[in-house]
Amino acid sequence: MILFEVFLNGLLLGGMYGLIALGLNLQYGVARILNLSYGEFFVGGAFTAFFTIMLWQFNPMLSLFISMPIAFAASWLIYQVLMMPLIRRAPDQDALDADVVLVTFGLFFVFQGLALVYWSGDLRGYSFLARPVHIFGATIAMNRLLAFSGACLIALTLFGVLRYTRFGAALRAITIDPVAASLVGIDVRKYSAIAFAVGGALAASAGMLVSTFISFSATDGVVYTLKALIVVIMAGVGRVTGTLAAGLLLGVVESLGGYLIDPALTIAINFGLFMLILLIRPTGLFTRA
Amino acid sequence: MEPLLSVNKLRKAFGGLVAVRDVSFEIPQGSIMGLIGPNGSGKTTVLNLITAELSADSGSVTFQGKEILGLQSYQVCRSKIARTFQLVRVLPHMTTRENVMLGRMFGSDPTTPTEAEHEADVLLKRVGMAGRADLFASQLTYIDQKRIELARALATRPQLLLLDEWLAGLNPTELRIGIDLISQIRREGITIVMIEHVMEAIRALCDRCVVLNAGEKIAEGTAQSVLSDPEVMHAYLGVDDAAA
Amino acid sequence: MLENIKKAPYATALIVLGTVVLAFVPMFVSGYIMSVFILLFANVALATAWSFFSGATRYISLATAAFFGIGIYVLAVAHVYVPIPIALAAAAGIGFLVALVIGLSTLRLRGVYFVVFTFGLTELIHQVLNWWEIKINRTVSRYIFTDISNVSIYETLLAITVVTIVGSWFVSRSRLGFALRAIGEDETVARHAGINTTLVKVICFALSASVMALVGAVLALRYPYIDASIAFNNTWSFQVLIAALLGGPGRVWGPMIGAVPLVLLSEFLAGSFPHHFSIALGLCFVVIVYFLPGGITRLVLRLYHSWHAQYMRKEAH
Numbered sequence: 001m002i003l004f005e006v007f008l009n010g011l012l013l014g015g016m017y018g019l020i021a022l023g024l025n026l027q028y029g030v031a032r033i034l035n036l037s038y039g040e041f042f043v044g045g046a047f048t049a050f051f052t053i054m055l056w057q058f059n060p061m062l063s064l065f066i067s068m069p070i071a072f073a074a075s076w077l078i079y080q081v082l083m084m085p086l087i088r089r090a091p092d093q094d095a096l097d098a099d100v101v102l103v104t105f106g107l108f109f110v111f112q113g114l115a116l117v118y119w120s121g122d123l124r125g126y127s128f129l130a131r132p133v134h135i136f137g138a139t140i141a142m143n144r145l146l147a148f149s150g151a152c153l154i155a156l157t158l159f160g161v162l163r164y165t166r167f168g169a170a171l172r173a174i175t176i177d178p179v180a181a182s183l184v185g186i187d188v189r190k191y192s193a194i195a196f197a198v199g200g201a202l203a204a205s206a207g208m209l210v211s212t213f214i215s216f217s218a219t220d221g222v223v224y225t226l227k228a229l230i231v232v233i234m235a236g237v238g239r240v241t242g243t244l245a246a247g248l249l250l251g252v253v254e255s256l257g258g259y260l261i262d263p264a265l266t267i268a269i270n271f272g273l274f275m276l277i278l279l280i281r282p283t284g285l286f287t288r289a
Numbered sequence: 290m291e292p293l294l295s296v297n298k299l300r301k302a303f304g305g306l307v308a309v310r311d312v313s314f315e316i317p318q319g320s321i322m323g324l325i326g327p328n329g330s331g332k333t334t335v336l337n338l339i340t341a342e343l344s345a346d347s348g349s350v351t352f353q354g355k356e357i358l359g360l361q362s363y364q365v366c367r368s369k370i371a372r373t374f375q376l377v378r379v380l381p382h383m384t385t386r387e388n389v390m391l392g393r394m395f396g397s398d399p400t401t402p403t404e405a406e407h408e409a410d411v412l413l414k415r416v417g418m419a420g421r422a423d424l425f426a427s428q429l430t431y432i433d434q435k436r437i438e439l440a441r442a443l444a445t446r447p448q449l450l451l452l453d454e455w456l457a458g459l460n461p462t463e464l465r466i467g468i469d470l471i472s473q474i475r476r477e478g479i480t481i482v483m484i485e486h487v488m489e490a491i492r493a494l495c496d497r498c499v500v501l502n503a504g505e506k507i508a509e510g511t512a513q514s515v516l517s518d519p520e521v522m523h524a525y526l527g528v529d530d531a532a533a
Numbered sequence: 534m535l536e537n538i539k540k541a542p543y544a545t546a547l548i549v550l551g552t553v554v555l556a557f558v559p560m561f562v563s564g565y566i567m568s569v570f571i572l573l574f575a576n577v578a579l580a581t582a583w584s585f586f587s588g589a590t591r592y593i594s595l596a597t598a599a600f601f602g603i604g605i606y607v608l609a610v611a612h613v614y615v616p617i618p619i620a621l622a623a624a625a626g627i628g629f630l631v632a633l634v635i636g637l638s639t640l641r642l643r644g645v646y647f648v649v650f651t652f653g654l655t656e657l658i659h660q661v662l663n664w665w666e667i668k669i670n671r672t673v674s675r676y677i678f679t680d681i682s683n684v685s686i687y688e689t690l691l692a693i694t695v696v697t698i699v700g701s702w703f704v705s706r707s708r709l710g711f712a713l714r715a716i717g718e719d720e721t722v723a724r725h726a727g728i729n730t731t732l733v734k735v736i737c738f739a740l741s742a743s744v745m746a747l748v749g750a751v752l753a754l755r756y757p758y759i760d761a762s763i764a765f766n767n768t769w770s771f772q773v774l775i776a777a778l779l780g781g782p783g784r785v786w787g788p789m790i791g792a793v794p795l796v797l798l799s800e801f802l803a804g805s806f807p808h809h810f811s812i813a814l815g816l817c818f819v820v821i822v823y824f825l826p827g828g829i830t831r832l833v834l835r836l837y838h839s840w841h842a843q844y845m846r847k848e849a850h
Contacts, residue, residue, distance in 0.1 A: 034645060036652060085823060094644055101593050101648050102778070103822050109771055110815030116808040226653040233649065267660045271653065275638055282642050340725060362724040372725060380718035391715055394708055395727035402708060445727060
């Protein structure tokens, strides 16, 4: 029965990971920017939620109305000001990846440095809806369930937009072939910028949701960037359903691994799974080869 | 006499798209074979499968009697098979000479940088690039880049040379020079496979031709017979236009 | 080897002279200045080692701190059981082996997998070692008891730095160096020209990692006490990256030039304002990538070439 609980918690956590990865998927799949400072937006979302409930005593979910627009705007600016010059001068994707990795690594240091200066490296947490809920005989925290529902809602909205709107079709076209997309009249730059910005907003939203049940600190950015990267690479860049499935997989493996081996080794377990996938199916679990 | 290269039921699919479907042909030593067909018919894919840039789903390729499918690209090169690329690939921030030295240093007969330098100069002269050995490859014109790509391929001392549309985009004079160069290479004993669209070159150089369409071999024979084959004309021009 | 020396007599003389001069510096300066030099040597050696692999092949490794930390840790553990020189060798060896494993797993694939892996490596090893220490030793800290003088550390690091630079230089003129450059320019071409690219990449990555581990091990001798958080600090990866890129990864002496302003800046800021230092580094970094893609060396070379061309034109008249 405990194993089932662990499994269920893993699924709920995995939903979070799927959501985080969706944002990075947009940034790398559409805008083709491998953003190593991605996790810092997650941290930003978490801290905004923290201050919302601790300083202003409001429901932390309301912080989304602050953190998501800020993350959106900041990401959009980063794309237009910092990334566009790199995109223009790179001869191919590999050269662009190299430049982008360096710049976003730099941004990661800037953001993390700022976070440490203003918010210190202390571990933060707050209690929100920490009541037990009983499902199929297992006991789960309500905040986890709520966070998972939030993630599902956001993911479904994204899926709907991608599947059923013109905007979504444009994004999907750019993911497959940006040159061809521009040839059929899609403004690749504008849409890529928006996709990148939405990615940042998604990271912030994931940060808020996760902060309701996991404690965090200003230095956590790296860890969540890594998780997002691992999920995106496992799933193969591009597909929403694949990304969510890979996220769930990571969550379950991490949860079970933490229970069976040791909860202090989560990164090692993440990497273990990552290496396994790299060895078996480097093109991704869910891509059509 | 045993053929130099023997391709047997080679097959490669990308998801649902079968790019190369059970293609088979043989190439005798010392000949020049033309691999022709409309765009997208799988010609470059065949080359990529032979040089291990892609892995085949099934089939076999034997070179000098030995199976080479399953080798890695560098091993294929060391087995004396060299190629050029459809979209020319040079090392942009290295000099013309260094680009050619690369082939000599690591090809089928590896040697020291000094030795490679000497031979690179000889090869550059051969392809008409003698005075420009110290320029950076990125500073060269497209045609000149093609020339050093060929020199680099020759520097690896191949027995089989795979040319992917090497004569494309040349004006009549350059085409004549290019055709002569390829003839010269054959006279030295190197076997050649040419993917080409330039029919004049095909007629002038090729002993035999294999025609691919949509991944399948639809004709094989001398350049003359293949180019007057109605099915080949259908493939290139479409049924209505071919009938005209 | 003699052939290479004959080809560049000035550079050789400069290196020999420079090494001798630097070797005698400790006799004339204070302990503080010597510390700055020690830090400088460490950064130069690390940056040169980084550039040796990543500069040539364009596979960006963000894992310098991981190997540096491995070096520190191996020394901290091993020095209790074996003499220091053996501990240093062990550090280099283990750094080599870890890099070998990582290289074999990720360097067969596209560059982006390698980068992502190295990005997380420092955190990974940090977490694993922390767990190990708590589980097995019930303590996070390790004490380093040695009576090695600062001067010895200085001279050892000087030697390591010189060997790294000279070694890097020799390789750059050899077949291996050529292969590395070809891989960085166009890996497909390199493969088809007969280079076993995976082997070359893995070996060179492992070599650069072993130098990084060795440097970490030597520096560890200066700390009385270490724990995983001290040993594995991403800032090292970052500093080394900046030094290499600022100086210019294309030339052997590039990282050397880039390291100097960086060490000075870090001396000025890092102690008192570590977080602001990170921010300043981050901004420097972004500026470098935009305005100095080839580093200072490319800028200097360009200026030199245009000056030279002007000079030749004047001579012609």
